[in-house]
Every structure is written in structure tokens, then in C-alpha cells.
Amino acid sequence: MIVTSNIQIQKTTRSRVPEVDFSKLEFGKLSTDHMFIAEYRAGEWQDARIVPFSNLSLSPFALGLHYGQTIFEGMKAFRMADGNISIFRPEKNLERFNISARRMCMAEVPKDLFMDALHQFVALEHEWVPKTEGSSLYLRPFMFASEARLGVKPSDEYYFMIVASPVGPYYSQPVKVKVETDYARAAEGGTGYAKCGGNYGGSLYPAMLARKAGFDQVLWTDAKTHSFIEESGTMNVMFRFGDVVVTPSLSSSILDGVTRDSILTLAEDMGYGVEEREVPVAELEQRLQDGSCKEAFGAGTAALIAPIEYINIHGESYRLNIQQDALMYQIKKRLTDIRMGNTEDIYGWNYLVKL
Ligand SMILES: *Cc1c(COP(=O)(O)O)cnc(C)c1O
DSSP: OOOTTOOEEOOOSSOSGGGOOTTSOOTTTOOOSEEEEEEEETTEEEEEEEEEOOOOOOOTTBHHHHHOOEEEOOEEEEEOTTSOEEEESHHHHHHHHHHHHHHTTOOOOOHHHHHHHHHHHHHHTGGGSOOSTTOEEEEEEEEEEOOBOOSOSOOSOEEEEEEEEEEOOOOOOOEEEEEOOSOOSOOTTSSTTSOBHHHHHHHHHHHHHHHHTTOSEEEEEOTTTSOBEEEETTEEEEEEETTEEEEEOOOTTSOOOHHHHHHHHHHHHTTOEEEEEOOBHHHHHHHHHHTOEEEEEEEETTTEEEEEEEEEETTEEEEOOOOTTOHHHHHHHHHHHHHHTSSOOTTOOEEEEOO
């Protein structure tokens, strides 16, 4: 058993924070000064520590490098209007982390270890949480198999780590997407609902082909029939059909996004209908033709909302007229206001980091 208050902290002797231009941040480029590491060996998590950010030393036999036992999470810490720091719904990420771990046959991380690590890490890096509205500190917990073995098997050893990167206000330009009918991101019974590295590795090639054909990303469909919409690139996808927000229901091939869940909650409370159900490509096409599809957008932590302007279905392109007061922007504002502390957090989504 890990004693969770037992995280050893070794501070850097020279912070890089004074050198950073917080007005010019590229997503995921800069690391903060430190990193969190815990190692799973002999059936327990041990050596939990925060140390200066540095390269790792690993055996080339490390199982994670060969057989894909790698999972990750993504969430953000915000500087609120009153100067406090909050992390958005980290317990949801912890739950999902362990769902991913179970699917990939990896060790689970106890809640108190995860939350203590996150809290202490963000508190130590508080100067890295940007002060401009819309900017944030992107947090990346991840785990990989580290046992040195070439034979295929679930690893007996893991590294659980947290690293972070300050990010600017990520404004997504309206994107062009195509409904993908040749490749699949995830299949029923596969690993699509887990946030594992392989899902991303497998999506890069179809995404590259789509970009070459002039699209920003693909709208994934079900692997078996390619006739139901699943996700948009690495985000969940949502539509506004009339006054109803519609999104594909969760399944083994769809990632249970925290942003997705938050948006559904807010849309409902704002008086809109909300439907989690199958979204047939044929229905989407029909609604794009008759104008009842009013909005389409991706939903995920990095961009929050990525407005979709063009949807290509079987070679036919449809344009959505994006209004300034679109529902997706109203929801985005609500969510931002809650995170900044400008609106009361009636849902208890902000996890405050006490310094
Ligand atoms: C991470 C992820 C999402 C979005 O999840 P959030 O918790 O909202 O960031 C959606 N789809 C896929 C495939 C993802 O990996």
C-alpha cells in the first residue's frame, strides 16, 4: 500500500518560468519544470516522487515499447478570476484512466494516489498556470508498461507519470470534415472506449489521407457498416438538429469524453433537448439537405469546441452556416464562465488546488 502523503519532492534549482512568453504558447511544446513518477513493482505502487523534468532511462525490452500497453489522460488546470487554481473534473479523468487500464490489462491507480499526485504537482507548478483568460495548464497523466521482457504478456511493472504543458487560448477555426467509409478508428469489442496510444497510432494514416484530400479531419463511422457516425477526429461529435443536441450514444467504440458529458448537462439545463442515440449517416445527410442540421461540432479538452463548417458525405459537400450566437458558442461561454469562477459552479466541477 502506498502512503499517499509520501510523495518525495525534489525541486529544480532553476525554474524556466521567467523565460516563457505566455502570449505565444504552442500546444504541447513546452514542459513545466517538473514531472511526477510512480513505479508499479511487485504488486504495488512505489517511489512516488516529483522531480525536475528530464529524459527517462528504460530497457529497450520494456514491454510498452513493443506491445502497446500505454494509456493517457488529458485535462486542464485554470487560473480563475480570483487568482485561485482549479482543475476541471479530474475525478472523471481518474475513473476513465482506470477503465482504460482495465481494458489494457494494466495496473490501476488508486484514487488517493492519483489525486494527491495531481494536487501536489499542480501546486508545485502553480506559476505555470497562465493568467490570461482562455489559457490553461494542460495536464497529461499517462502510464506505460516498463517490465523488460520480449515475450507478449501483460507487464508486471508500470510507470505512472504526470507531465504538463502551458497552452494558449485554443481557438479552433471552423473545420472541414469528411465522413470516413474506408478506415475505422475503433471496432465494436475493440479498444475505442479506452484512451490508449494505439487508437491514436491507427488513426494517423487515415487522417493524413484526409488532409491530403483537403479536409481537416475525418468523421469516423462504425467499423462494420460505416453507416453510423461515431466521433470526429480525436473528439466526440455533436449535432444540433432543430433545437435538440444529438450525439452518438456511448459504446465500446466511442470514448466517454468529459467535455461531451459537460456539454450535454449544460445544453439540457439551458432548455435544449438532448439525445444520445445512433446517428445514421443517412439521417445526417438528409438533415444537411433539408436544413434541420443547424450545427455540428467536435467536443474535447484541447479545443473545448471545434465548429464544423463543411461535411463531406460520399463525395458530396455540405456547408453549415455558423452564426455568432450559435448554441455551441453559448455552451462554450457557459463552460468557460464556470471554469473561471464567473458563474456559480452548481455542478461541483471545479477542483480547487490549495497552495
Ligand atoms: C480524449 C478523447 C475525447 C475527448 O475526451 P475529453 O475528456 O472531452 O477530452 C474524445 N474522443 C477521443 C477518441 C479521445 O481520445
